[in-house]
Amino acid sequence: MRNLPSSEAGAGPETVDATRRTLLQTGLFGSLLLGAAGATATLSGCTGRTEATAAGYKFLRDADLPFLRALLPGVLGSLLPAAGMERDRLLDDLLHRIDLSGYRLGLPSQKALAQLFDLLNMRLTRRLMAGIGPWEESTPAQVQAFLERWRGSSFAVLNTGYRALIKLVAGSFYGTPAGWAAANYPGPPPGPYQVFNS
Amino acid sequence: MAIDDIYTKGIADGWKVVDASTLKQDQTYEADVAIIGSGAGGGTAAEILSAAGLKVLILEEGPLQTAANFKDMNDARAYGELYQEGAGRATSDGAVAILQGRSVGGTTTVNWTSSFRTPPQTLQYWADTFALKGGGEADMAPWFAQMEERLGISPWAVPPNANNDALKRGADKLGWAAHVIPRNVRGCWNLGYCGLGCPTNAKQSMLVTTIPSALKNGAQLVHHVSVRKLQFSGGKVSGLSAEALGPDGVKRSGVNITVKARHYVLAGGAINNPALLLRSNAPDPHQRIGKRTCIHPVNLSLAMMPEKVEGYYGAPQSVYSDEYQWKHGATGPAGYKIEVAPMQPLLGSVIFGRYGEELKTGMAQLPNMQSMLALLRDGFDEQSPGGSVEIDDSGAPVLHYDFSDYMWDGFRRAYLSMAELQFAAGAKQVMPLHLDSRPYESWEQTRTAIGGLQYRKQRVPVFTAHLMGGCAMGEDEKLTVVDSDARFRHADNLSIIDGSIFPTSIGANPQLSIYGFACKNATKLAGVLKA
Incomplete structure (x- = not known):
């Protein structure tokens, strides 16, 4: 099972299920979502997902990647280049930036984020909470409709998920050269930059 | 060199x-x-x-x-x-x-x-x-x-950047107190x-x-x-x-x-x-x-200015307004200090908090964007006891922090003050940052919109940099x-x-x-x- 990377003491190997149990106690994502997640795990006989982080990643697991690959075009829309090498490279870069953001979180926030991804990855909770079919088959418009529902929801926990996802993606994108260009940000002042870096 | x-x-x-x-x-x-x-x-x-x-x-x-x-x-x-x-x-x-x-x-x-x-x-x-x-x-x-x-x-003895100058201009026009911020720099x-x-x-x-x-x-x-x-x-x-x-x-x-x-x-x-x-x-x-645990909870307001602001360049904070900080002394309705936030694109996008075309068109205007922030003064009233730090099973810190109606009222008044300042400084549009807000064209329109916003956790994006x-x-x-x-x-x-x-x-x-x-x-x- 995935070992959540952390600098915190006593943070031994943690399974996703252990994470869920902890969250049942701490209630970070609320009993609403946890109830749904637990029900799904029970109904489907699913006790967990892939055990290790995805190859080349420090935090994300294989099961997270299809969701994030669908989320990125949903959040970024036409900020992404058209299909091609440039787009593929940028998406890959953004996935790794998101991965690093997750990796650097403290254990409590890592657990919450892992749980959010779990909910969005498991079939029943995905349909129930996000109202969307398999991520591999979703269109950016469908992803945006899901984001809009979570933004508008009167459940604060869904607003939390909305804000976390937007922050991960937008914060990653606007830290790249493509993001700087999209923000019409010229970059650090060229004179001093040259002075420091020559 | x-x-x-x-x-x-x-x-x-x-x-x-x-x-x-x-x-x-x-x-x-x-x-x-x-x-x-x-x-x-x-x-x-x-x-x-x-x-x-x-x-x-x-x-x-x-x-x-x-x-x-x-x-x-x-x-x-x-x-x-x-x-x-x-x-x-x-x-x-x-x-x-x-x-x-x-x-x-x-x-x-x-x-x-x-x-x-x-x-x-x-x-x-x-x-x-x-x-x-x-x-x-x-x-x-x-x-x-x-x-x-x-x-x-x-x-700070140098003229403020345009982001800070908007705060000064707005305050001067409204007759509000605004002063130069002391900075810990040598040869900046x-x-x-x-x-x-x-x-x-x-x-x-x-x-x-x-x-x-x-x-x-x-x-x-x-x-x-x-x-x-x-x-x-x-x-x-x-x-x-x-x-x-x-x-x-x-x-x-x-x-x-x-x-x-x-x-x-x-x-x-x-x-x-x-x-x-x-x-x-x-x-x-x-x-x-x-x-x-007190955190100076922060809410923000973005303004679109007719001229370039380039809030990513120049001393990030050089002007402040305490107009609404001590109106009732230390206690009474929550006071707040008004300052600005620097606007490099990563932080700007996180503050902005939108997706899709709204994100794209909003962030494309970053050079003209002016950002105002309010630091709410927490811990001075029974209804503002601060938060609490606990540890989880692994010993990692967890900060719990709740907002009472007293604090939500502070956020609402802070949105109003920031928008009023921004229009006084010449803003074309102002967008109080909230899940349900959009850019508004006039002070009157913005004031009405702020009155109609929901004051709840998550709907009001809150930040802190002061623990x-x-x-x-x-x-x-x-x-x-x-x-x-x-x-x-x-x-x-x-x-x-x-x-x-x-x-x-x-x-x-x-x-x-x-x-x-x-x-x-x-x-x-x-x-x-x-x-």
Whole structure:
């Protein structure tokens, strides 16, 4: 099972299920979502997902990647280049930036984020909470409709998920050269930059 | 022309600096004073105690990064490497995003340089409510003066950038108070990248002032080390145990570190200090550790200006307005300080908080965007008791923070003030940042919209960069964790010297408050330990 990377003491190997149990106690994502997640795990006989982080990643697991690959075009829309090498490279870069953001979180926030991804990855909770079919088959418009529902929801926990996802993606994108260009940000002042870096 | 990073030469000259990630075997260090944390409190204490001839050991969880790292002026690198949890720290329900430093120099390495003395109203409130002794305006004046001199703190003499000038212009037009912010800089290039680590060493952070000075005095600095527990026995701290982190500053390397010292100083900030004390089962008969955590909750308002603002360039904060800070004295409806936020694109996009075409078209206007922020003054009313720090099963800190109607009313009034200022400064559109807001064309339209917004967690995006409290000081032992000299009540050889001792928020950016109290308390401590 995935070992959540952390600098915190006593943070031994943690399974996703252990994470869920902890969250049942701490209630970070609320009993609403946890109830749904637990029900799904029970109904489907699913006790967990892939055990290790995805190859080349420090935090994300294989099961997270299809969701994030669908989320990125949903959040970024036409900020992404058209299909091609440039787009593929940028998406890959953004996935790794998101991965690093997750990796650097403290254990409590890592657990919450892992749980959010779990909910969005498991079939029943995905349909129930996000109202969307398999991520591999979703269109950016469908992803945006899901984001809009979570933004508008009167459940604060869904607003939390909305804000976390937007922050991960937008914060990653606007830290790249493509993001700087999209923000019409010229970059650090060229004179001093040259002075420091020559 | 490379900028001197100070440490390369210092280490070559014999400064004792250990990167714990390079250690292969368990280590024991001994010192007169072990200081946990190297920010505003720890750095100030290290200089004063080492100058008194004491053998000082500084332990820092984050990395040693210097001008040699900061020269790229890259926001993604800086937020990832210089902030707690890669700038992803948040309150337990995710409702408040927390920007807090985590490298040698602590938050002083990445703060925006605003330097205010603790307001007299706040000092008086502490004396009245928490029986703080020796912390009055006249008592503190010489300590503030000493640190202002030490760190080059004076009102910014250069014209403000356009982002700050909008605040001044709006305030002048409305007849509101607005003043120039004192900054801790010497020879500042006015670049605007303070939040990413100063590339010129102009910012007088602990990284380039007190810590080098302590190292010259023979202090030892160990970074990449996470302190896990203090051992309490017989009314004293008998030692501490720590773990080395790996080169990435996240994973533990497996090397254990033990420290034995005559005296211990906690300076890890308002989240990490209480967590360490709670992990250590520190004596706490009145259950005060981790209580009254105040954060100056921040909400924001963006304005589209007809002219370029380029809020990413120039001293990030140089003008403030206290028009609504002390209207009713220290108490009464929540007061707030109005300032601006620098607008490099990464932070800008996180503040903006939108997706799709709204994100694209909004962020494309970044050069014309003016950003206003309000720091709410929390902790001064029964309905604003602050939050609380607890630890989870693994010992990791968790900050809980709730907002009462009293605070929501403060956010609502702050939105109004910011929008009014922005239209007075000539904004074409103003967008109070809220999940349900959009850009509005006039002050009247915006005022109506602000009145109709929902004031609830998550719908109001809230930020904090000021973590205070959790180890309150004063003489009322039922309300406080340390006495008026910052000595822990239940162990003779433990002091807490940083922003965690403030019993409320400050009502101004807190760094100079931390320096002043650290200077006073470390000077007293040096006297005691040398006696």
